[in-house]
Amino acid sequence: MQKCDNPRCPVCYPNWKEEEAEEAKRAEDNKHDCIDCWRFYQKQAEAIVAVDDPIARNRRINAAYAQLWLDDHRFQWAGLAAFASKQVGCGLLNAADMIVKSASDSAANLRKVTSVGPAAWMMGYGAQSAAGAATAEGAGKAYQMLAKGNTSLFLDVWPLHMFYRKFGLQRFKRCLQERQALRGAVVWPIADRVLFAETKPEVLRAFSAIDSGDISTGVEQLAQHEQLNILQPAMYNDPAFALLMRANQFAWALHIPTGSAREIQLAFANECTVTGANARNERFSKEPLANLADGAQRMAFVLRAAERFDQLLRDPLQKYDVESSLFLIAHPR
Template sequence: MQKCDNPKCPICYPNWKEEEATAKKRAEDDNQDCIDCWRFFQKQAETIVAVGDPVERNRRINAAYAQMWLDDHRFQWAGLAAFASKQVGCGLLNAAELISKSNRERNAYQQWHQTSSPLERLSPYTSPRMSVPNQASGEGARKVYEMLAKGNISLFLDVWPLHQFYKKFGLQRFERCLPERALLSENVVWPIADSVRFGVPTPEIQRGFKAIDAGNIASGVEQLARHEQLNILQPAMYNDPAFALLVRANQFAWALHIPTGSAREIQLALVNQCTVTGANAKSEIFSKQPLANLADPNQRMAFVQRAAERFDDLLRDPIEKYMVENSIFLIAHPR
């Protein structure tokens, strides 16, 4: 007898209730399995960054990105991220130096103020030097230090587990399980919860890993770069008015050679050092224009895209690729 079109017909499908319950249970188990796998990789990422010092944490993040590329060259975004995160570490060190200088001046002045006589305090020439510019630089550096550290850890906690899940289970399961990741939001370390929701399955993530799976590495890098810059770092860092003002002030002072003592060139050095110079230097600078704005997503994405293309060109060069790989190896194994 030919079965009817009604799947709940008790005559044509006498066991439809049992079969529906079994299918529902299978779907629930599959969803839970997705959640458990995401939780596993998320906890691994949290273990890597489980250190209080942002500079040391940055070294661990750099090493994890670098090792991810060394293990699988399809993850070219991770190789570029190793250099970019290393550059964040350079920014942290520079900010820490400015903060330390400001603190030393302030502490020396406070100690003098507590131990000096009332007569000595009447004369400004007898007090230790505590310049207004250095104090202002110190306060700005504290903000930069805080934002760089927050962006560095948050981006890693977002993107590293994505790569690990895809590498372990492949594209089909990755796409099927991606929406379930957001269900972990209440039980993960996520420092930017006030500005970015955890685990959002953005189109850039899906397009990025689909491109990687198809062998289109450059497109994968572009999509993941758009995800990191526009979906994570823009709302978490660059939309902060104070931070945006500080990066614009830095660019203005550096481009016009204003002797602030704190302004630095914004560049991505594709080596394991902080900076490189020379006509053939393996680096990409943001801009030489004083009014260029790193907080503007379009200007920043253009910079990131140039850096990604330069990185790709170096990896295709028969000689330069070995030097770049050696730099990534050194980042993966810091002394």
């Protein structure tokens, strides 16, 4: 007998209630399984960043990104992220040096007050002291924001790679939205600015491209996600941090001797900077008014860096230097 179109017909489908109940249970079990798997990788990521010192934490993040690429060369974004995160670590070191220097200057100012008296000190050293205090405040802000952005991005993107590598694209697609169930139960330093695990189209497009072998699109989509969905609201929309980045660019481009300004670049090496005519690096801009906080300008820089990284990996000689640098980043001393 041909069955009717009504799936709940008691004649054609006498066991429809039991079958519906079983299907509902399977769906619920699958949902809980997705959440448990996300929780597993999220807790692994939290263990990696569970270091109080932001500089030591940054080295662990760099190593985890580099290891992702060393284990699976399809994860080219992770290799690029290892170098970019290493560059963030260089910024942390520079900011920390400025904080220490400012503290030393403050101690020196106190000695000057004692030796010459408050009135003479105000006449001769007050402006210098105020400038030093401003430098310390700016360095402290940069240190805080760089550390927070570095940690948050890792907590977002590293588990995505690990889940995809373990379970493949189909389960990744099926489970992606269930990651939101972890909100409020995981470490997420930017909860006041960015929702944890908010479903963004760039994420699915990125891993679909990786799965099909289109590595460059995967890198581009993940770059869009990290820069515009995570870092833009978490860091660059902060007016004080954006102003600091503009001041740094202005001072560096015009060679203003601040003692703290640094060129914004990405060096494809385990060192902070590289020099020479054939240096493996990508510069942000030489223009004094270039604005790193502007998403379009920053994305142009990131995509140039991504293209340069891809070229280096295809070069018959330089690819070994890049891989050696990533190995050193993955295994810090």
